[in-house]
Every structure is written in C-alpha cells, then in structure tokens.
Amino acid sequence: MAGVSRCMKYSMFIFNFLFWVCGCIILGISIWIRVSGAQQGVDNSILAGVNLLIAVGAIIMILGFLGCCGAVKESRCMLMLFFVALLLILILQVTGGVLGAVYKPQVEAIFNYTLSESVHALQSTTGEYKEYQEEFQKLEKKYHCCGLQNGPEDWGENFNKKKDICQCELEKPSDVCMNYKNRYIYRKSCGELIMQQIKDHLVIIMGIAFGLAVVEILGLVFSMTLYCQIGRK
Known part of the structure; x- marks a missing residue:
C-alpha cells in the first residue's frame, strides 16, 4: 500500500502550528484589551468588536490544534474535523461576500x-x-x-x-x-x-478575505490529500 508523504505531513504540521500561534496571539491580545477596557469603562460597541476577535482567536486555535494533531498522529478523524470546520468557514466567507453584493443598495439606504x-x-x-x-x-x-x-x-x-x-x-x-x-x-x-473611508477599507477587507480564502483552499487540499493517503496506508 502507498505510504503517507512525509513532506506533506510535516508541511501540514508547520502550516497549522503557525496557524495555532496566530490564534494564541489574537486571543491573548483580545482578552487583555477586553479586561483592561472593561476596567476603564470603554464603550460597549468597541468591546463587542473585541469579543468577536476573542471568538476568532479561539476558532483559529482550535483549527490549528486539530490540523497539527491530525498531521502528526495521522488521525483521519482530526483531519476530517479540520476539513469540515475550514470548509464551513470558507462557505460563510463566500456567503457573506454574496450577501454584501446583493444587499449593497439596502446598506447604502x-x-x-x-x-x-x-x-x-x-x-x-x-x-x-x-x-x-x-x-x-x-x-x-x-x-x-x-x-x-x-x-x-x-x-x-x-x-x-x-x-x-x-x-x-x-x-x-x-x-x-x-x-x-x-x-x-x-x-x-x-x-x-466617511463613505470614501468605508470604500477604501472595503477594498482592504476584500483583499484580506481573498488571501484567507486561498490559504483555506490550500488547507482543504492538504488535509484531504493527507486524509486519503492515511486511508490507503
């Protein structure tokens, strides 16, 4: 039977380890801002944005952990969880982009x-x-x-x-x-x-979202390839 590609296995591990580290940094900074902001009486609208960052950091940490463990332990279960979670995030991004384009007139109104x-x-x-x-x-x-x-x-x-x-x-x-x-x-x-600044920031956000989508697609391809190789082992 065909073996598991060591190159792909450790590439998957390094990719997800960096992913996990980014999640830790986002989560740690967000929690610190949340705690210090609450003590200083920062506006709730700003704290709501910080809460969203905390959720994003936690999700990235979990995905990075699943990807790392799935690659090292050659766990098909963890790799499948990683694949499904990443696929859901990608679908949400695409859905958000489509809804943003469809309801643009309503947003402007x-x-x-x-x-x-x-x-x-x-x-x-x-x-x-x-x-x-x-x-x-x-x-x-x-x-x-x-x-x-x-x-x-x-x-x-x-x-x-x-x-x-x-x-x-x-x-x-x-x-x-x-x-x-x-x-x-x-x-x-x-x-x-204000409208001009919003448009300028939207261009940046769309660029970031496109870059993330490319990374997510690569993660999907690597995880499914590794999943299939482990199944054939």
Whole structure:
C-alpha cells in the first residue's frame, strides 16, 4: 500500500502550528484589551468588536490544534474535523461576500437614513444633543469637513449661532476651504469622507478575505490529500 508523504505531513504540521500561534496571539491580545477596557469603562460597541476577535482567536486555535494533531498522529478523524470546520468557514466567507453584493443598495439606504437622523441631531437647538454636537465639531476639525450631507446647511440655525462651526483655519479659498456667508468653512461634507473611508477599507477587507480564502483552499487540499493517503496506508 502507498505510504503517507512525509513532506506533506510535516508541511501540514508547520502550516497549522503557525496557524495555532496566530490564534494564541489574537486571543491573548483580545482578552487583555477586553479586561483592561472593561476596567476603564470603554464603550460597549468597541468591546463587542473585541469579543468577536476573542471568538476568532479561539476558532483559529482550535483549527490549528486539530490540523497539527491530525498531521502528526495521522488521525483521519482530526483531519476530517479540520476539513469540515475550514470548509464551513470558507462557505460563510463566500456567503457573506454574496450577501454584501446583493444587499449593497439596502446598506447604502440604511447609511443615508442614519446620516439623515444625525442631521436632525445637528440642527437641534434644545440642548438635548449638545454633547453629540460638540463631539461632531471635533470630528470636523480633525478631518477638515463640514456637516454630513449638505455641508453647513446640516447645522441649521446653529451655524449662525456658533461662529466656530466648520471654521477653516486657512481663511482663504482653496481645495479645503470655501467662502460661505462671509465665513471660511471646510468645503467637503463629513458624510462624503466617511463613505470614501468605508470604500477604501472595503477594498482592504476584500483583499484580506481573498488571501484567507486561498490559504483555506490550500488547507482543504492538504488535509484531504493527507486524509486519503492515511486511508490507503
């Protein structure tokens, strides 16, 4: 009977050992951030993202462990578990990508609706959204933008009441600043910049997802090849 390829066996082990180490690093850092963040009162939305990283790190650790043990011990059971788990992750990635493409118009509509709701908060004069307005002004200064959709018009009456809203430091017409009601303000809307950043990050995420898919397919091929070789041994 044909034997098991030692090259493929130890290549599978090294690949999964590095996979396991990455999972340990992600899990350890995520737990540390989670604990320290909870002690310092970090926002729950940020902690939710950290919890997701903890889950990802744990899954990578388990997969790496199954792959390493399956390769070294020549365990068909562990290799099959590794194959099935990796296949499910790959299917979820593909499904997520397809759903993202199909529901892109709905996502954009939700984003625009969120911007509209935020505009109402900027136009409020009751003081209910005072803290939000102050934080948004800091964002405008940081990213050199004004308003969310229609520039200074998004501030409504507040624009005339507060002279520092959207105030451009250059105080002259340029690619960044423009003259509006005898005041120099930032030319671009923050909503436009936010959308551009989202698109830029999506390109990066798609690249990472494609790279992971290639690695996962190689893992599937190696594990199934090794599984079949052990069966023929």
